[in-house]
Amino acid sequence: MAVLLQQLINGLFIGSVYGLFAVGYTLVFGVLDILNLAHAAIFTLGALTALWLTTAGALSIWIAFPLATLVSGALGLVLDRVAFAPLRRRADSNLSGLISSIAMAIIFESAALGIFGARTVRFPEGIFINRVWRFGSVTVTSLQVEIVLTALALMLALTAFVRHTRAGRAIRAVAESERTARLLGINVDGVIALTFFISSALGGVAGILYGLYFDALAPDMGRSIELKGLAVIVLGGMGSIPGAILGGIAFGLSEVFTVALTGTSNLRDAVAFSVLFAILVLKPSGLLGRGRAREA
Amino acid sequence: MLSGSGNNLKIIAVALVLILGLTGICSTALAAAKEAKIGFAFSMTGAAAAYGETQKNGALLAIDEINARAARDGVRISAIFEDDASLPQQGVNVFNRFISADRVAMIIGPTLSNTAQVADRIAQQAGVPVLGTSNTTQGITDIGNFIFRDSLTELVVIPNTIRAAKEKLGIKKVAVLYGNDDAFTKGGYDAFKKALGDSDIQILSEQTFAKGDRDFSPQLTQIKSINPDALIVSALVEEASGIVSQARQLGIPAAVPIIGGNGFNSPSLMKNAGKAAENVIVGAAWNAASSNPLNRHFVEAYTARYGSPPDQFAAQAYAGVYIASEALGRAGSTDNRKAVRDALEQIRDLDTVLGKFSFADNRDAKHTPVVQIVKDGKFAVFGE
Numbered sequence: 001m002a003v004l005l006q007q008l009i010n011g012l013f014i015g016s017v018y019g020l021f022a023v024g025y026t027l028v029f030g031v032l033d034i035l036n037l038a039h040a041a042i043f044t045l046g047a048l049t050a051l052w053l054t055t056a057g058a059l060s061i062w063i064a065f066p067l068a069t070l071v072s073g074a075l076g077l078v079l080d081r082v083a084f085a086p087l088r089r090r091a092d093s094n095l096s097g098l099i100s101s102i103a104m105a106i107i108f109e110s111a112a113l114g115i116f117g118a119r120t121v122r123f124p125e126g127i128f129i130n131r132v133w134r135f136g137s138v139t140v141t142s143l144q145v146e147i148v149l150t151a152l153a154l155m156l157a158l159t160a161f162v163r164h165t166r167a168g169r170a171i172r173a174v175a176e177s178e179r180t181a182r183l184l185g186i187n188v189d190g191v192i193a194l195t196f197f198i199s200s201a202l203g204g205v206a207g208i209l210y211g212l213y214f215d216a217l218a219p220d221m222g223r224s225i226e227l228k229g230l231a232v233i234v235l236g237g238m239g240s241i242p243g244a245i246l247g248g249i250a251f252g253l254s255e256v257f258t259v260a261l262t263g264t265s266n267l268r269d270a271v272a273f274s275v276l277f278a279i280l281v282l283k284p285s286g287l288l289g290r291g292r293a294r295e296a
Numbered sequence: 297m298l299s300g301s302g303n304n305l306k307i308i309a310v311a312l313v314l315i316l317g318l319t320g321i322c323s324t325a326l327a328a329a330k331e332a333k334i335g336f337a338f339s340m341t342g343a344a345a346a347y348g349e350t351q352k353n354g355a356l357l358a359i360d361e362i363n364a365r366a367a368r369d370g371v372r373i374s375a376i377f378e379d380d381a382s383l384p385q386q387g388v389n390v391f392n393r394f395i396s397a398d399r400v401a402m403i404i405g406p407t408l409s410n411t412a413q414v415a416d417r418i419a420q421q422a423g424v425p426v427l428g429t430s431n432t433t434q435g436i437t438d439i440g441n442f443i444f445r446d447s448l449t450e451l452v453v454i455p456n457t458i459r460a461a462k463e464k465l466g467i468k469k470v471a472v473l474y475g476n477d478d479a480f481t482k483g484g485y486d487a488f489k490k491a492l493g494d495s496d497i498q499i500l501s502e503q504t505f506a507k508g509d510r511d512f513s514p515q516l517t518q519i520k521s522i523n524p525d526a527l528i529v530s531a532l533v534e535e536a537s538g539i540v541s542q543a544r545q546l547g548i549p550a551a552v553p554i555i556g557g558n559g560f561n562s563p564s565l566m567k568n569a570g571k572a573a574e575n576v577i578v579g580a581a582w583n584a585a586s587s588n589p590l591n592r593h594f595v596e597a598y599t600a601r602y603g604s605p606p607d608q609f610a611a612q613a614y615a616g617v618y619i620a621s622e623a624l625g626r627a628g629s630t631d632n633r634k635a636v637r638d639a640l641e642q643i644r645d646l647d648t649v650l651g652k653f654s655f656a657d658n659r660d661a662k663h664t665p666v667v668q669i670v671k672d673g674k675f676a677v678f679g680e
Contacts, residue, residue: 003521006546010513118341120534125570132545137520139547214510215541215568216534224508259514264476264504 002137007260008253013144015252016151017210019245021225022232023154024202026244027162029233032175032195034094037101038079039203039229040222041108046072046204047211047221048116054127061127065208072204073197079104080196085189112219120218128212147209154202155245161198162241171195175239231276237289246287250275331372332630334620335394337405337415338613342382343507344407346533346564347430347609351407352377353602354610357594358617371624373617380406380415387411388418395422401624402427402636404616409433410479416443425637429616430609432558433483437659442633444640444659446616446650448581450487450557453665457579458491460667460679461555467526469498470555471519473512473539474530476504484530484557492528500524505535512539513546520548530557537568544572553577561608566673576670577678582611582650583666584675594649615648622646 021043028036050068053059059067083100087093131142162168170191173181182188210225211217228251236247251272258271279287336355339348359373366372376398380387387406394400395418402425406412409431419426420440428436428445432453437443461467472488475481492499500522503515516539519527527548529539536559543554553575556565560578584595584605594614598606606614619640624630627639644654654662669678 003517006517006520007514010511010517014511014513119345122568132547134547137547139545141545214538216510216538221510224510256514260518263502263515263518265506265509265515266476266504268506 003260006138007256009138009140009144011253011256012249013148013252014256015249016148016245017206017213017248018225018228018232018251019248020147020151020154020206020209021203021229022236022244022248023151023158023241024199024206025229026233026236026239026241027158027195027199027202029230029238032171032192034084035098035101036079036084036196036199037098037226038083038105038108039199040226041105041112042072042075042079042200042203043207043210043225044217044219044222045075045108045112045207047207047217048112048121048219049204050208051121051123051211051217052116055124061123061212068208069201069204072207073201075108076196076198076200076203077193079200080193084192084196088189088192109219109222116219118219120216122215122217123212143209143213147213150205150209151245151248154205155241158198158202159241167191167194228272231273235276235279235286237286240286240288243286243288250287330366330370330630331374332402332624333374333376333398333400334617335390335398335400335403335405336375336377337380337387337390337394337403337407337411338377339382339407339411340379343532343534344382346562348379348382348407350562350607350610351405351430351613354598354606354613355404355617357598357601357610358614358621361597362617362621371621371630373621373624376400380408380411382408382411384411384414387415391415391418395419395424399631400424401630401633402620402640404429404613404620406431408478408480409436409483412436413439413479416440419443423637424633425640427616427620427640429612431480433479434486441641441659442637444655446619446648446653446661447612448661448663448665450484451490453579453581454484454487454557455491455494456665457555457577457667458488458495458497461526461553461577462495462497464679465526465553467497467553469500469524470526470528471501471503471522471524472499472528472530473503473505473515473519475507475532475535477506478532481530481532481557481559484559488528488530488557505531507535509535510538512542516543516546516548519543520546524552526552527554528556529554530559532559533562533564533568536560537565537573540565540569540576541572550575558608561668563605563607563675566670573670573673578668578670578675580608580666580668580675581661581663582608583677584608584611584668585677586649586651588649588651590647591649611649615650615653618648619643619646619653 025039028034046068049071050064053064083104084097087096133140170186174188174191178188232247232251236243254272254275255268258268259265338351359375363372378390380390394403404427406415407430412428412431416426416439420442425442430447431445432447432450434451474485555577561580566573623636623639627635629635646653651663656662667678668675
């Protein structure tokens with residue numbers, strides 16, 4: 001029983017990390033219909049920037065965290081300017097943007113390699129107090145709780161933002177029809193830039209939390225999560241922000257229980273993607289998706 | 297006339313000086329020509345980068361010492377370092393370059409057994425001797441008669457570790473966690489399994505992980521629930537650090553020792569895992585605390601030069617360069633690869649930092665292993 005509970009916690013936690021990564025991803029992918037394959041690179045750079053600020057900059061993690069989040073957001077703006085904006089007026093802009101985002105991902109990753117080196121690096125010891133709570137034989141750490149809470153809080157805040165604020169409505173309007181939005185006097189380029197900023201800042205947050213928890217940062221750390229993030233968005237329902245978190249948790253749980261039951265991590269991805277396949281067969285729009293009708 | 301003969305004398309004198317000088321130059325040129333090219337393939341990037349760096353440091357120290365002495369006698373070593381990136385494909389590229397473009401007398405490396413299993417075949421076909429200094433998987437030297445190693449195999453070190461752990465701690469039942477997609481970690485697992493069987497220790501559960509995994513909590517949660525006497529882990533140091541800290545975080549009690557394979561033999565473990573690494577038990581080929589004067593000199597010189605104490609991988613690379621230098625000296629040739637191979641085969645009871653070193657008949661290393669335990673962030677001797 002305690003084992004089951006512990007595995008549930010393990011799955012909930014790793015699932016929240018996937019969800020956090022997917023929330024930013026889905027904002028651009030699901031809402032704007034742009035697939036940004038450089039999201040994982042920003043996830044990595046966010047974590048490495050926070051690390052650099054705490055080591056070379058000798059800053060407290062409480063200052064480094066928001067700074068690195070801002071840097072990630074700024075990278076998102078660069079990404080939008082360089083990879084997407086020049087292609088926006090073209091008929092096939094989404095597809096060509098996808099390809100140019102791969103190029104940006106490679107550039108970002110190479111930059112990380114050049115600046116931080118290929119070695120796995122770590123946050124300095126004692127930068128962050130991670131308390132360990134034990135309930136019987138079940139263990140929870142304060143960082144795990146914080147990560148799960150952050151994922152839920154960001155999900156609620158982002159949903160409210162997209163649904164109820166002016167900027168959020170503008171984002172949805174642009175997603176619905178760029179041309180109509182422009183006719184209505186919405187600054188389309190500005191709205192898209194804003195979306196990229198928020199999305200990338202969230203990607204950075206996910207990277208920093210992932211880095212703090214597993215404490216093993218490397219320029220290629222985004223690769224393992226990239227494909228999962230994409231699957232999580234599809235699983236949760238395209239463009240649905242609560243769906244991204246829910247999809248992340250479903251994905252995390254399926255991974256953890258596969259490993260727990262088989263005693264090996266070889267089948268982990270196979271089972272997770274089979275679950276994705278099965279859900280899509282049963283409900284093609286994903287867990288919380290509603291077909292073409294957009295849901296914030 | 298007198299002045300003319302004076303000129304002649306001067307000319308003769310100048311000629312003499314020139315001749316003497318030239319022969320002087322020639323003799324130094326000859327000595328300098330006695331220079332052997334050795335290719336070093338170590339992992340400076342990728343999963344094994346933590347080992348590659350200390351290997352390179354250890355090798356450089358030995359090369360500089362040997363070359364400083366070689367001015368008078370012996371063979372200078374001209375070293376070419378290349379990064380095998382912890383990848384078999386890259387190892388093959390590096391080996392091809394060493395063999396055809398650089399025309400090295402021999403190769404030292406590569407870092408990982410995984411890479412060695414592919415790259416060493418190319419050297420064997422080309423007839424270039426290879427000395428592995430960190431390959432510990434069974435069967436590497438079976439590739440052919442040009443393949444040597446100065447690293448003890450897991451089959452020597454691990455049974456010794458298990459025996460010592462059983463004697464001192466009375467372990468009866470254990471859980472095993474290993475990486476099953478890498479020749480080195482899988483080889484370590486095979487050796488552990490055999491040693492556990494031979495010592496009548498029961499394996500309660502076997503769990504595996506994949507290269508690059510960072511979350512081991514599902515496996516460790518299962519292991520914790522079956523209360524083993526010890527946790528046996530075969531992993532590279534990055535994963536080992538994650539496993540050790542997550543195991544302690546999940547509440548596997550400190551009384552349950554973690555016993556590691558060769559991958560744990562790096563101070564990075566203590567740096568990465570901090571307090572969680574205390575009491576980790578690791579079998580080793582090199583005893584850092586040995587009072588052998590060669591070893592004391594090595595530890596002091598290494599620490600002075602690099603600012604941190606050496607690990608086993610540095611020691612084995614350092615010893616490897618000395619073994620190579622001994623063989624090159626005996627071969628009497630710096631470019632006859634066959635002669636170098638034959639000389640390597642003859643090495644018996646050579647004094648090295650690893651102790652009295654010999655090659656076994658199958659070209660594997662032969663010397664005494666030790667068992668270490670982490671105490672206060674350092675490796676201490678647990679038993680022999």
